[in-house]
Amino acid sequence: MVGAARLPGAPMAWDLNRLPRISLHSTSLVRAPEVALEISRRTLLLLTANVSVFLLNGMWLDRLIICYQAVEDQLKICGFKRDADVFELFLSQKDLTEVIDLSRFKKLKYLWLQHNKLQGITFLTRNYCLVELYLNNNAIFDIGGLHSLPSLYLLLLHHNELTNIDATVRELKGMPNLKILTLHQNPLCQYKLYRLYIICHLPEVEFLDRKQVTEDERRAMITIFHHERTRIIQSIAFRGRVDASWNPRAPFKQKPAQRVPPGLSYCVALNR
Numbered sequence: 001m002v003g004a005a006r007l008p009g010a011p012m013a014w015d016l017n018r019l020p021r022i023s024l025h026s027t028s029l030v031r032a033p034e035v036a037l038e039i040s041r042r043t044l045l046l047l048t049a050n051v052s053v054f055l056l057n058g059m060w061l062d063r064l065i066i067c068y069q070a071v072e073d074q075l076k077i078c079g080f081k082r083d084a085d086v087f088e089l090f091l092s093q094k095d096l097t098e099v100i101d102l103s104r105f106k107k108l109k110y111l112w113l114q115h116n117k118l119q120g121i122t123f124l125t126r127n128y129c130l131v132e133l134y135l136n137n138n139a140i141f142d143i144g145g146l147h148s149l150p151s152l153y154l155l156l157l158h159h160n161e162l163t164n165i166d167a168t169v170r171e172l173k174g175m176p177n178l179k180i181l182t183l184h185q186n187p188l189c190q191y192k193l194y195r196l197y198i199i200c201h202l203p204e205v206e207f208l209d210r211k212q213v214t215e216d217e218r219r220a221m222i223t224i225f226h227h228e229r230t231r232i233i234q235s236i237a238f239r240g241r242v243d244a245s246w247n248p249r250a251p252f253k254q255k256p257a258q259r260v261p262p263g264l265s266y267c268v269a270l271n272r
Contacts, residue, residue, distance in 0.1 A: 063098040070094045071102075092116070092134070099123040114138070114156065121145055136160070136182065143171050151177055158182040158209070165191055169201045176204055184209040193224065200225040 070091055080086045088110035089102070096116040102108060103126035110132045111124075118138040122145050124130070132154040140160040146152070152175055162168055165188040172178065183189065183198065191197065199205065199213055200221045206213055 063096075064100055067091075067094070067096050067098055067100050070096065071100065088112075101125075102127055119161075124149060131177075143168060146171050147174060150175065153177050154180040156180075156182045157186070159185040162186040162188050164188065165194065165197065169198065172202055175202075178202065178204055180207045181205045182209050196221045196224060 071089065074089055074091065075081075075086065078086075078088070083104045084107060086105040087107050089105070089108065090112045091099070092112045093115045096113070096118060099113070099118065099121075101123050102111075105127065107129050108127050109129055111127075111130060112134045114134045115137045118135070118140055120140065120142050121135065124133075124145055125148055127149065129151055130149050131151055133149070133152060134156045136156040137159045140157065141162060143157065143162070146155070155172075155178060162183065163186075168183070168188060172181070181198075181202065188194065195208060196217060198208055199217055203218075
């Protein structure tokens with residue numbers, strides 16, 4: 001009899017070929033109950049490990065099945081009979097923790113997933129036609145994979161668990177069509193100059209956190225995050241008479257000096 005394959009983290013399978021053989025001699029008969037007890041103990045351990053792995057996999061599969069059923073229900077409601085006909089999916093408030101791969105819907109443009117319990121978005125890798133994505137009110141802490149959505153125009157990510165502002169910006173860079181973005185009510189919003197930082201690194205965004213990006217904000221952003229460029233412009237304009245003592249190279253760690261160039265009243269108000 002071939003021993004059972006060992007699962008990761010599971011105890012070594014009990015090989016029946018290595019068990020002491022029970023003969024008809026009296027000494028072997030005396031040891032038979034002990035051997036049987038050891039077999040039962042090892043078998044129970046192996047079954048317990050297998051059951052644990054099965055339960056974990058079963059929970060994950062149950063979550064995917066719930067999402068699959070929600071997707072199928074939406075296809076019936078909308079009357080879609082072919083995957084190629086699907087251009088929108090409404091999966092909001094479904095209590096979803098996992099989402100099945102949606103790459104089968106090549107022409108998907110609008111996807112509602114708000115008010116669920118999602119933590120990541122790895123299920124969006126080949127939906128190149130996606131234009132609007134609603135992910136607000138989840139538990140998302142990682143947005144890895146969004147950079148593969150070049151057509152995205154609207155992205156709602158507010159009320160999640162995003163903490164790394166640099167990683168978030170890196171993932172959203174290179175999206176020339178992204179015009180509407182929400183990130184408020186995330187931990188990363190506690191950074192000083194958060195709004196100007198996002199405007200600086202995502203200049204294509206026109207509406208941030210439901211507010212239009214103004215020209216004053218863009219000018220303030222250039223002054224703060226492109227200090228060298230601003231210094232050269234001011235040096236030319238004022239014939240070298242420029243106060244170079246203010247250099248906010250670390251906007252999240254230090255406050256600007258008391259003396260600031262003219263026209264930065266809006267930026268100073270943000271820091272108060």
